[in-house]
Amino acid sequence: MIELELRGFRILPGYLGAGRQAALVAALRDIVAQAPLFAPVTPSGKAMSVRMTSAGRFGWVPGPSGYRYAEAHPQGQAWPAIPDAVLNIWRDLVSDARDPDCCLLNYYGEGARMGLHQDRDEADFSWPVLSVSLGDEGLLRVGNTARGGSTVSHWLRSGDVVVMGGAARLTYHGVDRIRFGSSTLLPKGGRINLTCRVVE
Secondary structure (H helix, E strand, O other): OOOEEEOOEEEEOOOOOHHHHHHHHHHHHHHHHHOOOEOOEOOOOOEOOOEEEEEEOOEEEEEOOEEEEEOEOOOOOEOOOOOHHHHHHHHHHOOOOOOOOEEEEEEEOOOOOEEEEOOOOOOOOOOOEEEEEEEOEEEEEEOOOOOOOOOEEEEEOOOOEEEEOHHHOOOOEEEEEEEOOOOOOOOOOOEEEEEEEOOO
């Protein structure tokens, strides 16, 4: 498999074949059935264009002072377990000795985007963040470890996996836009992005 490197991000194009992508989407439907997608609201009161939910010991939720990890969905129920189909990717590319505490599921519908941000609310930055793309193509933008400066971009396609670790663990990154309808994996279109993290 050909690997790409983008400012320290390890990109594995087509890591998941069509069969594994379909099986993974089926497993994710079970997650959404137990922990429905919700639209986060920023501390400033603005609704994000991305909808989200989580699996694992912790999930990512909005609060009055910002985002945080929590042990329960905003509706009060515990998060469902991370599917084996996701854990197998983590164990293959990151570690078979320590599983992630959180699998964040972001759904990008038509017009959705994610601004440049750092993943920095975890306790130990020595663990990478694993990112899995499913469905429509998304334009990943990668910046620097501090705000500002030049950025580079790369189109992520369904089945691509990214490992953000080492010196790139705290690099700013985001998704500028998606090519809505570019994939047939999700019947109604859109993009799913999974990010697995060690929280504690």
